[in-house]
Amino acid sequence: MKKALFAFALIMVFGLAAASSFAAETVDIQVGATIQEAYQVTKVDDMTFGTIIPVVTGDTITLDASGVTATTASGSGAGAISAGDADTDVSAGDYNTGVIQITTSIDNVSFTPGYEDTNSGSTTAITLTRSGGTDELTLNVASIDSNSNESAVETAMASAGTYYFHLGGDLTIPANSPTGTYSGDMTVTLTF
Structure with a gap:
């Protein structure tokens, strides 16, 4: 009798399982997302100290951008x-x-700027070389931070929008520097 009950119970389990299966329907749903950068960085103007007639003993020229507003384009x-x-x-x-x-x-975006001489890799000085010569002027990298408007830009970036980071610095002109056009390249890295 016990064997018969067990067999009957197994038949009932399989019977219920077979009776509870239904037809399945499928629907395709497209999934998408747009990824947007939190910020974009673009160069607007190069830095130039303009035309300078230095004294024979040399000089340091300061281009001070620290007071420029973050909206000056x-x-x-x-x-x-x-x-x-x-x-x-x-x-x-x-x-x-x-x-x-x-x-x-x-x-509420903030950033840390870094500066490097594109040609030499120096992070302490940007070298400007006279066109057609080897004479050099030096832009002191430490002076860029103190002569930029970084704090004004970071204050303004409490809200999303477009802002302008202005760079200045101290250009050292050695004594008896020959006349001519001096230029160099600087890589600016903004770490957000």
């Missing part, structure tokens, strides 16, 4: 330029702060 004539020696002639209005546009789609 052009570097032409932005900030202030001055010479360490009153006898050095610096052409006012003939200079540009370096300008980097930062567009952010999120609030």
Whole structure:
């Protein structure tokens, strides 16, 4: 009798399992997403110290962009330029702060800038070499931070929008530097 009950119970389990299966229907659903950068960085203006007539003993020219607002889009004539020696002639209005546009789609963005001489890899000085010669001027990297408007930009970036990071610095002109056009390349890295 016990064997018969067990067999009957097994038949009932299999019978219920077979009776409970239904037809399955499928539906395809497309899934998508848009990935957007939190910020975009674009160079607007190169940095130029303009036309300078230095004293024979050399000088340091300061391009100060620290007071430029974060909404000033052009570097032409932005900030202030001055010479360490009153006898050095610096052409006012003939200079540009370096300008980097930062567009952010999120609030409260901050960044740390880094500067490197593109040619030598130096992170302490950017070398400007005279066209057609080997004479050099030096842009002190430490002076870029103190002569930029980084704090104004970071304050403004509490809200999403477009802002302008202006770069300045101290350009050292050695004594008896030959006349000519001096240029160099700087890589600016913004770490967000």
